[in-house]
Amino acid sequence: xxxxxxxxxxxxxxxxxxxxxxxxxxxxxxxxxxxxxxxxxxxxxxxxxxxxxxxxxxxxxxxxxxxxxxxxxxxxxxxxxxxxxxxxxxxxxxxxxxxxxxxxxxxxxxxxxxxxxxxxxxxxxxxxxxxxxxxxxxxxxxxxxxxxxxxxxxxxxxxxxxxxxxxxxxxxxxxxxxxxxxxxxxxxxxxxxx
Amino acid sequence: xxxxxxxxxxxxxxxxxxxxxxxxxxxxxxxxxxxxxxxxxxxxxxxxxxxxxxxxxxxxxxxxxxxxxxxxxxxxxxxxxxxxxxxxxxxxxxxxxxxxxxxxxxxxxxxxxxxxxxxxxxxxxxxxxxxxxxxxxxxxxxxxxxxxxxxxxxxxxxxxxxxxxxxxxxxxxxxxxxxxxxxxxxxxxxxxxx
Numbered sequence: 001x002x003x004x005x006x007x008x009x010x011x012x013x014x015x016x017x018x019x020x021x022x023x024x025x026x027x028x029x030x031x032x033x034x035x036x037x038x039x040x041x042x043x044x045x046x047x048x049x050x051x052x053x054x055x056x057x058x059x060x061x062x063x064x065x066x067x068x069x070x071x072x073x074x075x076x077x078x079x080x081x082x083x084x085x086x087x088x089x090x091x092x093x094x095x096x097x098x099x100x101x102x103x104x105x106x107x108x109x110x111x112x113x114x115x116x117x118x119x120x121x122x123x124x125x126x127x128x129x130x131x132x133x134x135x136x137x138x139x140x141x142x143x144x145x146x147x148x149x150x151x152x153x154x155x156x157x158x159x160x161x162x163x164x165x166x167x168x169x170x171x172x173x174x175x176x177x178x179x180x181x182x183x184x185x186x187x188x189x190x191x192x193x194x
Numbered sequence: 195x196x197x198x199x200x201x202x203x204x205x206x207x208x209x210x211x212x213x214x215x216x217x218x219x220x221x222x223x224x225x226x227x228x229x230x231x232x233x234x235x236x237x238x239x240x241x242x243x244x245x246x247x248x249x250x251x252x253x254x255x256x257x258x259x260x261x262x263x264x265x266x267x268x269x270x271x272x273x274x275x276x277x278x279x280x281x282x283x284x285x286x287x288x289x290x291x292x293x294x295x296x297x298x299x300x301x302x303x304x305x306x307x308x309x310x311x312x313x314x315x316x317x318x319x320x321x322x323x324x325x326x327x328x329x330x331x332x333x334x335x336x337x338x339x340x341x342x343x344x345x346x347x348x349x350x351x352x353x354x355x356x357x358x359x360x361x362x363x364x365x366x367x368x369x370x371x372x373x374x375x376x377x378x379x380x381x382x383x384x385x386x387x388x
Contacts, residue, residue: 005214011206011263014348018200130322130349151349154207155324 001051002040004059007162010034010154011070021176029171031070032133032152033063034164042090042161049094053101060106060167067169068110075111079184080146080170082135083107085122088158096122099165107138107167114138115192127156133168137184142194144181145173197248197255198231200356203348204263212369221369225327225346226259227360228252235283235355245291249359252292253300256361261304266365269306272378273340273364276301277315277327281352289316292359301361309386310335322349327362333383338375339367 016028037059041049068075083103085096104118119134119141130153137143150168158164173184182194205225209217230252233244261268276297278289293314302308313328313335324347331337344362352358367378382388 005211007209007211009208009210011204013204013263015202016200017202020200128345151322153347155345 001055004055005038006035006059007038008036008154008157011066012152013070014150016175019175024175026172028173028175029071030150030168031067032150032166032168033067034152034154034166035059035063036154036157036162036164039088039091039095039161039163041095042088049098053098056098056102057105060102061109063167064106064110067167071169071171077171078111078169079138079172080135080148081107081114081138082119082133082149082168084120084131084133084166086129086131086158086164087122087124088160088162089124089126090160091124091163093122093124095163103165103167107169111138115189116141117192125158127159129153131166133166135168135170139189139192140182140187140194141192142182143184143187144179145177145184148174195251196244197228197251199228200231201229201348201351202259203227204259205346206263207344209369215370217369221364221366222264223329223344223362223364224260224263225344225360225362226256226263227346227348227358228256229348229351230357230359232281232284232288232355232357234288235281242287242291245288246295249292249295249297250300252359253297253361254304256359257301257304257363260361260363264363264365268304270365271305271332271363272366273329273331273342274301274305274308275313275327275329275344275362277325277360279316279323279325279352279358280318281354281356282318282320283354284318284357286316286318288357292357305332305363308332309383311386319352321351321353322347325358325360327360329362329364331378333386334376334381334388335386336376336388337378337381338373339371339377342368
């Protein structure tokens with residue numbers, strides 16, 4: 001499979017102190033790592049693309065490490081995660097699906113024992129397209145306080161022949177979470193769901 | 195601190211290739227943005243001193259955040275810029291009060307020098323509005339390789355009674371500059387222009 005060609009990387013860190021309610025004792029942080037790569041399958045229908053997933057593993061690991069570093073360097077503070085992709089207009093949605101395995105693998109590898117499926121989304125779009133990356137708790141998908149999302153995008157990407165890859169990590173619940181449901185303290189942690 | 199901050203977001207962009215050509219070393223820009231309460235939202239207030247003082251606080255805080263995001267010493271920053279987006283219940287003049295009278299001094303203190311004018315832009319807008327922060331060399335405004343801009347946006351800001359204030363700092367100019375003009379090694383650095 002072709003080599004991964006990286007044009008640009010972006011790191012975004014949000015630190016939320018409040019949202020009109022009491023100021024949080026510990027601000028919520030959300031971080032996104034974005035990578036803009038050449039789409040080796042752009043412009044034509046290529047039947048066999050799955051081999052490219054393995055080629056993306058090193059980039060995924062690099063992005064996951066950069067996220068942990070952007071959040072202070074300790075993987076233990078990461079409580080939520082998500083991933084996504086925006087495929088440039090000369091590509092197909094299926095090219096974005098190539099990110100599921102390497103993106104998820106990379107974050108689990110860096111975070112140790114994360115059990116929950118990594119929430120994800122993808123779309124085809126042009127430069128400046130925004131993506132709402134879904135976020136859930138890293139060990140139990142049903143933890144309601146950690147259902148969240150982070151909007152990401154880059155003004156000049158993805159070009160037609162590019163794919164924008166995204167990984168997101170958060171350090172806690174929504175800043176004023178109060179709609180009940182499973183709490184992080186109640187996780188049994190066996191099945192990745194509850 | 196006088197400023198009431200709801201949220202701080204930092205952005206780091208690193209360009210590795212442009213038109214398939216390697217950018218060596220990669221160019222890097224960082225922006226730090228604060229989402230603050232507009233103390234004068236909804237009212238015409240003659241005396242804008244409070245916003246000027248807020249500008250002074252944010253000049254220090256956001257420059258420190260941006261430089262930290264690049265992982266460099268302030269003295270190694272090459273270009274800078276500033277911008278503000280005022281929510282719908284505020285005036286453009288509120289952005290001016292933050293950006294122009296007092297914000298620059300702490301920026302320059304953090305960066306060590308900064309003889310050049312800090313290029314700026316401002317607008318009124320709703321949540322998610324894009325800010326194009328103009329960039330220019332910090333010691334000589336005419337350095338053509340460093341004329342640039344950085345787009346940032348925060349999906350949930352500014353709310354009607356808020357202001358987004360952003361400072362951008364780089365350690366480099368455009369990725370592959372080749373339109374001539376004054377170069378950075380020709381800077382005299384006396385008048386802030388050349």
